[in-house]
Amino acid sequence: MKEVAILRLGHRPQRDQRVTTHVGLTARALGATGMYLSSNDTGIVKSILDVGERWGGKFFVENDVGWHSCIRRWKEAGGTVVHLTMFGLNLPDVEEEILSRDKILVVVGAEKVPGEVYHLADFNVAVSNQPHSEISSMAIFLDHLMGKDALVQKFPNAQVRVVPCKEGKLVEEIKPEE
Amino acid sequence: MKEVAILRLGHRPQRDQRVTTHVGLTARALGATGMYLSSNDTGIVKSILDVGERWGGKFFVENDVGWHSCIRRWKEAGGTVVHLTMFGLNLPDVEEEILSRDKILVVVGAEKVPGEVYHLADFNVAVSNQPHSEISSMAIFLDHLMGKDALVQKFPNAQVRVVPCKEGKLVEEIKPEE
Numbered sequence: 001m002k003e004v005a006i007l008r009l010g011h012r013p014q015r016d017q018r019v020t021t022h023v024g025l026t027a028r029a030l031g032a033t034g035m036y037l038s039s040n041d042t043g044i045v046k047s048i049l050d051v052g053e054r055w056g057g058k059f060f061v062e063n064d065v066g067w068h069s070c071i072r073r074w075k076e077a078g079g080t081v082v083h084l085t086m087f088g089l090n091l092p093d094v095e096e097e098i099l100s101r102d103k104i105l106v107v108v109g110a111e112k113v114p115g116e117v118y119h120l121a122d123f124n125v126a127v128s129n130q131p132h133s134e135i136s137s138m139a140i141f142l143d144h145l146m147g148k149d150a151l152v153q154k155f156p157n158a159q160v161r162v163v164p165c166k167e168g169k170l171v172e173e174i175k176p177e178e
Numbered sequence: 179m180k181e182v183a184i185l186r187l188g189h190r191p192q193r194d195q196r197v198t199t200h201v202g203l204t205a206r207a208l209g210a211t212g213m214y215l216s217s218n219d220t221g222i223v224k225s226i227l228d229v230g231e232r233w234g235g236k237f238f239v240e241n242d243v244g245w246h247s248c249i250r251r252w253k254e255a256g257g258t259v260v261h262l263t264m265f266g267l268n269l270p271d272v273e274e275e276i277l278s279r280d281k282i283l284v285v286v287g288a289e290k291v292p293g294e295v296y297h298l299a300d301f302n303v304a305v306s307n308q309p310h311s312e313i314s315s316m317a318i319f320l321d322h323l324m325g326k327d328a329l330v331q332k333f334p335n336a337q338v339r340v341v342p343c344k345e346g347k348l349v350e351e352i353k354p355e356e
Binding site: 018019022025026028029030051055085086087088089090091092093115118119124126127128129130131132133135136137138139140143148150151152153155161162164165166167168169170171 | 349
């Protein structure tokens with residue numbers, strides 16, 4: 001079982017709220033253990049944890065984390081740091097090597113990323129070398145990384161779950177086990 | 179070669195600007211031919227077309243399209259309509275059937291999607307049945323649909339291209355052929 005966490009860099013409170021929420025919720029849905037946020041935005045933390053409370057699992061969000069020490073600690077613990085950037089090596093060209101790693105910190109930048117991050121990362125990886133979206137890049141990267149488990153994660157202690165439907169919407173309340 | 183286009187539903191000008199731009203740019207990067215926008219927002223059209231002008235390819239954006247007639251025309255032309263929704267059947271369970279189709283309209287909703295869309299779609303597909311992001315759902319769906327070509331699309335007539343780097347950033351200007 002892989003241990004994967006996200007480091008969200010350069011989030012600007014207010015302006016990046018929706019994008020960072022999409023990053024956090026996608027990471028949770030695809031089986032990451034949590035997200036380190038290198039800014040101070042308790043609103044983001046609350047909204048992602050609220051989803052986790054209702055939909056299950058143990059996804060964590062750590063607010064206002066120093067990115068430099070976060071990367072350093074991860075590397076000291078034997079983890080691999082993958083920085084997603086359109087300027088990096090294209091995913092198909094480095095995927096095999098990265099898939100062999102078990103403990104990965106995925107660095108997801110906003111508009112400006114300090115040059116040092118490129119240097120500290122073990123891999124600078126592009127999800128295609130075209131301009132698009134850090135949300136999409138992370139989603140595709142995690143999907144590749146998690147393989148066949150990506151879209152069928154388990155979320156223990158959920159209060160609700162979707163009952164998949166050909167047409168329409170069905171959400172089921174789950175009673176806690178006694 | 180598959181023909182894939184996006185129908186972006188329920189975009190609210192201003193509020194959804196960044197999210198819809200991420201949807202359009204991701205669709206372009208992963209090889210979709212274009213995006214129909216069921217709202218009137220010429221700002222979005224311009225910003226996505228500007229990227230296409232600089233980075234190449236022929237991605238189109240059609241503004242203020244009626245979603246009902248867009249879906250109907252697509253079906254009349256023999257196309258398949260896939261509506262992405264967390265309430266649908268999970269992608270791993272329907273993927274094989276969808277991958278056999280060559281002409282696909284991917285419907286990407288914002289917060290509220292009219293019930294009729296669920297009925298008109300040939301497939302209602304969840305990219306995991308967890309709440310996350312329409313950008314991520316579309317990105318992963320297109321990546322699966324395009325297979326090994328997804329991240330290595332060609333973009334003819336680009337003015338610039340990234341030279342993939344292990345570290346750092348390198349963008350090359352391309353001189354038009356004489």
